[in-house]
Amino acid sequence: MIFSLAVYGSPYTYQSSDSAYQFARELLNQGHEIYRIFFYHDGVYNANRLTIPPQDEINISSRWSSFAGENNIELVVCVASALRRGVLDDSESRRYEKDTHNIEQNFTLSGLGQLIDAGIVSDRLVTFGS
Numbered sequence: 001m002i003f004s005l006a007v008y009g010s011p012y013t014y015q016s017s018d019s020a021y022q023f024a025r026e027l028l029n030q031g032h033e034i035y036r037i038f039f040y041h042d043g044v045y046n047a048n049r050l051t052i053p054p055q056d057e058i059n060i061s062s063r064w065s066s067f068a069g070e071n072n073i074e075l076v077v078c079v080a081s082a083l084r085r086g087v088l089d090d091s092e093s094r095r096y097e098k099d100t101h102n103i104e105q106n107f108t109l110s111g112l113g114q115l116i117d118a119g120i121v122s123d124r125l126v127t128f129g130s
Helices: 016-029 041-047 060-071 079-084 090-095 113-121
Strands: 002-007 033-039 074-078 107-110 124-128
Touching: 002 016, 002 041, 002 113, 016 033, 016 041, 016 060, 016 124, 033 041, 033 060, 033 113, 041 060, 041 074, 041 079, 060 074, 060 107, 074 079, 074 113, 079 090, 079 107
Parallel strands: 002 033, 002 124, 033 074, 074 107
Antiparallel strands: none
16 A cells, blocks of 8 residues: 655654654555655654754654655655745755755655645555644
8 A cells, every 4th residue: 555644743842753753664564655755834843954852862854864765755845834944955045045954864845736646646645743
């Protein structure tokens, strides 16, 4: 079965990001396919490479990035939500004349149409957070 996930929750405020990650890992362990993981609203904070959690906590953005790289999974961040929250890739950083970008490796900014596409292509679209 083909799944896509939508993550709406901020990584260190709610359980939704960790639940989505654990669910994604288990999907692959069970032999399912993940078409895309889409980060929306406060879920875009999962893509911020400049977060520095305490040493005894997981670096969530790095964990997502590693997971995507190892499993060839597309991590898409809603560009409108990201810009509102200061999550920028190199292109948007230059476009808005900011001095840096902060999107983690293996995440890409794109439009909401990518979420619609994920819902069409996948057998199931599972959301985490509100």
